[in-house]
Amino acid sequence: MILYASTRFNEHVTPPGHPERPERSDVLDAIAARWSARGADVAAPRAATRDQLLRVHDAEHLRRIAETAGRATALDPDTYTSPESYEIALLAAGAVVDAVERVMGHSHRAAFALVRPPGHHAERNRAMGFCLFNNVAVAAAHARALGAGKVAIVDYDVHHGNGTQHIFEADPAVLYVSTHQYPYYPGTGAAGEIGRERGRGFTINLPLEVGAVDEDYQVAFARVVVPVLRQFEPDLLMISAGFDAHERDPLGGMRVTTPAFAAMTSELRAVAEECCRGRIVAAVEGGYDLQALGASLDAAIESLSGDPKRPQWPSSGVASTRGQASVAQLGPCLSPYWTL
Numbered sequence: 375m376i377l378y379a380s381t382r383f384n385e386h387v388t389p390p391g392h393p394e395r396p397e398r399s400d401v402l403d404a405i406a407a408r409w410s411a412r413g414a415d416v417a418a419p420r421a422a423t424r425d426q427l428l429r430v431h432d433a434e435h436l437r438r439i440a441e442t443a444g445r446a447t448a449l450d451p452d453t454y455t456s457p458e459s460y461e462i463a464l465l466a467a468g469a470v471v472d473a474v475e476r477v478m479g480h481s482h483r484a485a486f487a488l489v490r491p492p493g494h495h496a497e498r499n500r501a502m503g504f505c506l507f508n509n510v511a512v513a514a515a516h517a518r519a520l521g522a523g524k525v526a527i528v529d530y531d532v533h534h535g536n537g538t539q540h541i542f543e544a545d546p547a548v549l550y551v552s553t554h555q556y557p558y559y560p561g562t563g564a565a566g567e568i569g570r571e572r573g574r575g576f577t578i579n580l581p582l583e584v585g586a587v588d589e590d591y592q593v594a595f596a597r598v599v600v601p602v603l604r605q606f607e608p609d610l611l612m613i614s615a616g617f618d619a620h621e622r623d624p625l626g627g628m629r630v631t632t633p634a635f636a637a638m639t640s641e642l643r644a645v646a647e648e649c650c651r652g653r654i655v656a657a658v659e660g661g662y663d664l665q666a667l668g669a670s671l672d673a674a675i676e677s678l679s680g681d682p683k684r685p686q687w688p689s690s691g692v693a694s695t696r697g698q699a700s701v702a703q704l705g706p707c708l709s710p711y712w713t714l
């Protein structure tokens with residue numbers, strides 16, 4: 375197991391009271407220190423290169439973000455930069471790229487990039503929703519360039535990853551699967567959004583009504599996420615690991631508990647063991663309650679390290695009505711493509 379962390383992530387400072395506040399970096403650093411003491415490798419990231427970024431972003435976007443260097447700006451109503459953010463965003467994307475290189479190069483089976491800013495809202499040509507570069511998309515494209523025939527990205531952040539979906543929606547070599555609160559920011563992620571052109575069927579959205587509990591996620595994983603991943607047989611499995619569906623999160627409206635994040639991550643680890651010799655790379659997206667973020671990240675890292683663990687889903691005692699409704703909505707859209 376290798377983790378990526380950098381004290382420099384602290385320098386991507388956002389306005390007081392902003393959810394993406396610098397204290398998030400302190401949580402990530404504390405986790406890296408704890409896991410280092412437990413024997414995990416911890417690496418400092420290097421910057422993503424222009425060529426790596428250009429696989430998923432256009433040159434105009436790179437120019438706009440580079441222009442923020444040395445300045446404090448607001449790129450949209452949610453997305454701020456400090457003078458250091460450009461360099462730090464390059465490190466965040468570079469950390470996930472390096473994680474992919476190590477896992478594809480077999481030096482490590484699993485890697486977790488403890489990065490900020492997050493990435494999954496960043497579009498090909500636009501920063502959005504606290505995200506400057508789409509870290510996971512840049513790294514998925516890098517994995518393809520290194521020879522991975524098929525890459526699967528599972529996004530359990532409470533928000534839909536509009537950027538990742540749009541970047542790969544016409545590409546059958548990259549499967550994007552998202553569970554998210556819906557309707558909610560950023561507005562995309564309906565069940566009927568299944569990709570386009572040759573990529574039809576390779577975008578899978580599991581929209582969940584606000585208030586979803588562990589059982590709803592368990593149903594989504596058992597009925598859709600895991601069966602589709604098994605049929606897709608990725609060469610690399612990536613996780614957009616956001617923890618803002620946690621019951622304590624101030625932004626999300628879901629009721630997911632810390633053990634459920636461990637269970638979701640263990641389910642994905644099991645698929646990776648089965649399909650791609652355990653190759654799995656996760657990167658932090660959202661998660662705005664610092665206590666919940668720390669505990670859930672610890673649980674997720676635990677699920678990816680050491681011997682594979684059987685997924686242990688907690689029981690909240692609440693029926694999975696939201697999960698069942700989401701799966702039922704999806705069936706007709708996906709039946710031409712997958713056996714569910």
Ligand SMILES: [Zn+2]
Nearest residue numbers: 531533618660
């Ligand atoms: Zn989020």
